[in-house]
Amino acid sequence: MTLDRRALLAAGTALLSGNGLVAAASDAAIKPTQNIGKRHRRIATEEAYAVPELVDGVRSGLQSGAKDADTKFWAVLLGENPWGKMVLRRLLDLEQERLAIMDQHGVDMHVLSITVPGPQMFDSATGTRLATVINDRLAEVITRHPQRFAGLAAVAPQDPQNAAKEIERAVTQLHLNGVIINSHTHDEYLDDPKFWPIFEAAAAHQAPIYLHPRAPSKMMLAPFEPYALEHAIWGYQAEAGLHAVRLVMSGVFDRFPNLKIVLGHMGEGVPYWFYRIDYMHRGASRFNWRPQLAKAPSEYFKSNFMITTSGMNWNPVLEFCVNVVGPDNIMFAVDYPYQETPEAVRFMDAAPLSEADRAKIYHGNAERVFRISNT
């Protein structure tokens, strides 16, 4: 799938002018209205948006009969379902409804990331060009609302060298706060050393990589398809959790000890398995099945990973994670616009945490990891 550069820029202009909506409101015009008793700054760290080119790409894919599971999900967003229409509208909006909802629920900042499947769905050249355009626009929006938005750079991992260059540019010139990668790229995983220039650049520029889920790669998709389990209900964590475990096993964190990966959905289930992964890894060392690692696998999950609360507004898992990964490694997230802001805020406001830990999860950890000013 290809898009010419002129089309990209024209679409970009449409986005910047509000994509058909009225002109952007300034921060000053919007006042928090439901903010009573607010004790902490609220930075939401897995907040999705889309660009018209992505929508067009998915639409083309659907029209040409794409069997990609994420494209199939997008049929809901592009169809007549009221929820789908609402989500698509909110994905394409940055400065109108989004800011109003943030204000309504006292969410100070969205850390923005391009939604699934992002530039990863395109061919190498198109994806690489699109990532650059996306990041330029994202930086402009952040410049207009520096207190309301931070952003993760889109990259096209299918061209690792240029993805690495884009990470450098996004951090050093655009001052973006990290990188978003939506799990597999054309059914390939990032533990393959050909992708490691991406990790090298991310580690060098202290850019955390948010490894966001998508539906399982075609190599494992089939048994998820009955009952549509390939989506967020089950397949997302199966895909992203496996991806994360593969990264650890590859030794990439021995090679790049400063590399930081962010996992949504309370770590995509991996923390549940720390004991067993360590146990089995130790035991299997006798069979030479895997590369030697300098540390136990769970140690990497504690030193090189952050997790977020996206879509997991549930005290038992939060308490479990505070216990096993620690309150310094957890960040608040809504998963806007796929999930609802008030639920996430009510959950985090009422969670059985010390106020010190609540402050870390609501904003302190995000400020540290994404280098967001705390003033």
Add this chain to the structure above:
Amino acid sequence: MTLDRRALLAAGTALLSGNGLVAAASDAAIKPTQNIGKRHRRIATEEAYAVPELVDGVRSGLQSGAKDADTKFWAVLLGENPWGKMVLRRLLDLEQERLAIMDQHGVDMHVLSITVPGPQMFDSATGTRLATVINDRLAEVITRHPQRFAGLAAVAPQDPQNAAKEIERAVTQLHLNGVIINSHTHDEYLDDPKFWPIFEAAAAHQAPIYLHPRAPSKMMLAPFEPYALEHAIWGYQAEAGLHAVRLVMSGVFDRFPNLKIVLGHMGEGVPYWFYRIDYMHRGASRFNWRPQLAKAPSEYFKSNFMITTSGMNWNPVLEFCVNVVGPDNIMFAVDYPYQETPEAVRFMDAAPLSEADRAKIYHGNAERVFRISNT
């Protein structure tokens, strides 16, 4: 793969005579030796054994270049690795080393189940015949050691009608305590209605089905193979967890409300996802993606599932599960001989539980669910 009936029976005799070891010791000859401070009966509920036919079948598979992931794992057990030799020896032994180890660590009873891949690796007719022979032998061993062993019936799901008959026979005539199925059968999952005669028989005879993991089906195996992640370190839970979620989504528990499924390894990760599964299931009802269910998915996990502690000797997950599935739904297990008995006993003895809950998990729940006499 086929085996003739004479070979099956000859091999059976070899097993019953101790498979080359000295004659079986009677219960009376073995006294607990490391039993100090023991407060509760200890019933271990996921304890594996093998029969020579299974070993022969796997060996034949290896020789003919089988690519099945479990067969590949068995290469370790059939090779020169000291751990593999030890495990194979312990799998094939029932009345010698096993009882001695149980005594040494004060384990009163093993609920025995045929190890992966069991009769499921054979063709329909062979698997069905083998299951019958296995169950006859298992019943004999239990008859000799009624205080030390209970047992789960082997079945060949590839012939659902005969598997259903074998469940009836195993419960009503052999007085076995449930059924063991090692996840997929020739890459098919039990939510397919063609398998439901198995559930009908199990529900009718109050026979819980232990849905034990195996390596992922070939439909999803490939991305697990790098770093040998298809085994217990990650693939087992990915396979068994997906299988369990498919069962719930299929509506089988609305059709058979008394059906009870047992999951090892603290529920194969599913409890971590109760909130999200329910949330996404509720949300997706608007898309008509799945059959209607009478209850929220997590409610079935609480009413129709038991979980065991096999291979998960870790307080954080135990406490989490006591919280979210309740102490009446958790049973103690060692995962003998793949994991070590003293670790599991030390863990359960020291776990931060009330003595009432510890008693439930150590034996009370197993007595209730598997109908094991508590005298």
